[in-house]
Structures are given as C-alpha cells and as structure tokens.
Amino acid sequence: MYEQLSDDELFAEVVRRRATGEPIGGPLGTLVQRWGRPARYVISKIQSSYGRGSPADADELYQDAVGKFIDRGLDQFRGVSEQMPGRSASPKTFFLRIVKHVAIDFYRRHREELAAPPSDPDDAMEEPPSERARAMEMGRRTEERADAQELYWAAFARLQQEHPKEASAWELYHHEDVEDHEECARRLNITVVNSYKRVSRAQAYLKLYLLDLQRESPRGEEA
Template sequence: MYDQLTDDELFAEVARSRSAGEPFGGPLGALVQRWGRPARYVISKIQASYKRGSPADADELFQDAVGKFIDRGLEQFRGVSEQMPGKSASPKTFFLRIVKHVAIDFYRRQREDLAPAPSDPDDVMEEPPSEVARAVETARRTQERSEAQELYWAAFARLQEEHPKEAGAWDLYHHKDVEDHEECARLLNITVANSYKRVSRAQAYLRLYLLELRQAAEGKE
C-alpha cells in the first residue's frame, strides 16, 4: 500500500501517526527500506576513506542509523536544508546524513582503539633508515595531496564565479550528501536531464581550470 506514495508522503504519514500516538512502523519501515541502497553506498564511501570495514558492517551501521533516526531524527527534522538556507530538505537526505555520521563515528573509534599507546620518551629508540625514508615519503605524499586540494578548491572557486549554476549542481552532487541526480534536480528545482548536464559541464570546466592552475604553478617553479 505504500509503494504508490512518495518519500515525502510516506514521511508525512510517519509524522502524523507518531504525533497521534499511533503505530508508525509500517510507513517508516517502507521508507527506510527504500533508502537502504543509497545508505550502504554512503557507508562504502566512509569505509574506503578509513580503509577498513566489511559488508557485514554496512547492515549493522544501517540499523544503528535507523535507530538514531527514530530516537532523535524524527524529532529534529525540520525540512529545511542546512547547506542551502531557504531550500527545503528531504527526509532522505537527512537520513543519509545520519548514516554518514554513524559510519564516521564507528570507524573513527576503531582507528583510535587500534592506535598504539604512546611510548615513554626515555624508551624511544632511534628509527632505522628504512623507517626514516618511509616517513619522508609519507610526508612528501601528504604535501602533494594538500597542494592538490588547494588547486582543486581554487578551481572550484573559479567555477562558482564564472558558472554558478554548474557549481551549484557539482557542490550538491559531490560535496554534499546528495547521491543521485533525481534528488539533485529536486533541490535545484530543475529537470533530471539538466542536473546531468550541469554536473557534466562542471566537470569539464574543472578539468580545464585545474590544468591551467597546474601549468601556472609549474611556471613559477
């Protein structure tokens, strides 16, 4: 019976039943089931970022996120976008943000638990040359990533100035928690086809800007 309802209509039914003290497990279950696939995609991105995790984690994290959505999210959701004031936010985007933070917290705790305990300074032995070389190489790569990020954000700032519509679509699709063109189009009040076009054009502009910025940087060296 819920298949014919949109996400917004289903969420409205959840809110109505909840405020009336009626059972709302049916519409809520149908709603989060729809969001299972994009939620697991968000979790996979976090797993890749932290270089840990397994498919089994995805089910557990998804269930944790559903629990938080029920416990606090239903009360906190206001339907207003935090990233784009004045724009409405969908319950799906709100839920996926919860999924993201649940996954980040989980793997951050894992990383902290696995970190070696600090050594007594008096017991620290001199590192062998191989370790020193590895540390130097790690530092070099870190600096390169930092420089690449600076170039990227400089290119994106230029995109925002010269092509604000394309920049807006790119920002939603790649920087925010919007994982598909349908949601991107809804937030921007455009067609799905236009969402694809804007993101594609933004990518082409960014490649050009990055190339120009790299050439300019190499010319200064």
C-alpha cells in the same frame, strides 16, 4: 499500500502518526527500506576513504543509522537544507547525512583505537616524523573526501527538487547500479534516447550545483 506513496507522503504519514500516538512501523519501515541502497552506497564511499570495512559493517552501520533516525532524527528534522539555507531538504537527504556521520564516527574511532599507544610505556616506540606526517595527510584527505560526499548529496537533493526526471534517471543509473540505458528506460517508461539525455543533463546540472556549493562552503572561501 505504502509502496504507492512518495517519500514526502510517507514521511508526512509518519509525522502524523507520531503526533496521534499511532504505530509508525509500517510507513517508516517502507521509507528506510527504500533508502537502504543509497545508504549502503554512502557507507561504501566512507569505507573507501578510510581504507577498511566490510559488507557486514555496512549492515550494522545502516541499522545504527536507522536507530538514530528513529530516536533523534524524527524530532530534529526541520525540512530545511543545512547546505543551502532557505531551501527545503528531503527526509531522505537528512537520513543519508545521519548515515554518513555514523560511518565516519565508526571508522574514525576504529582508526584511533588502532593508533592508540601500548599500555606498557616500555613497549612504546617513537613514531618517525615521516609516519606522523603521512598519518596527518591521510586524515586530511579523508576529511576532504567526506566533505565532498556531503556536497554531492546536497547537490543531488537540489537536482531532485529542480529536475526530478533527470534525478530519477541519475539515481537508477548511478545509485542503484542500473548501468544499462535499456533497463533504465524500461523502469522509467521512456525511450532509450531519453534515458541517455536525462542522465547527461543530470550530470551537467550536478556539476553546476557542486560548483555553487564549493563556492559557498568554508573550504571554498579559503581557496
């Protein structure tokens, strides 16, 4: 029964059940399962940024994010975009932000553990300045890539709100790796030509939204 409901309808059911003390496992389980693939996509991008990670990590980080969403996220979600004040935010975007931060924290912690000095001071070696500079540059680039991912998901959330048909085509074609317009058209019950058009329009809208967000971000103001 839950498969027929939209994300917003499912989330509203979760909120209603929590308020009345009813079990929330059914609608919430459907939601997080539906968000599993985009969550793993976010994790894979963070893994790429840090140059480490495995599918096993992705499953663990996804489960950790689900736990945080249940423990704290359900109470913290206000339905308002952090990137675009005054605009509404979807529970999916909020969840994917939790996923992103869980992954970043995990790999940042792992990197710091690898870089920790040996317990015996006599075994410590002076790190060449070039290595320190390289590590700082890698850290800066990692943060920039993480920021870019956050901007992308904010832009995609806006696309879902303002152009849902284009967003659905883009999500199939890029987030779910259905890189075949015939299959995309079949799933959306449209023509192949319309699939091409929707994906193309989605790309154009996303570029505009990303430019707007970059101008609004602190980094954009500094530039």
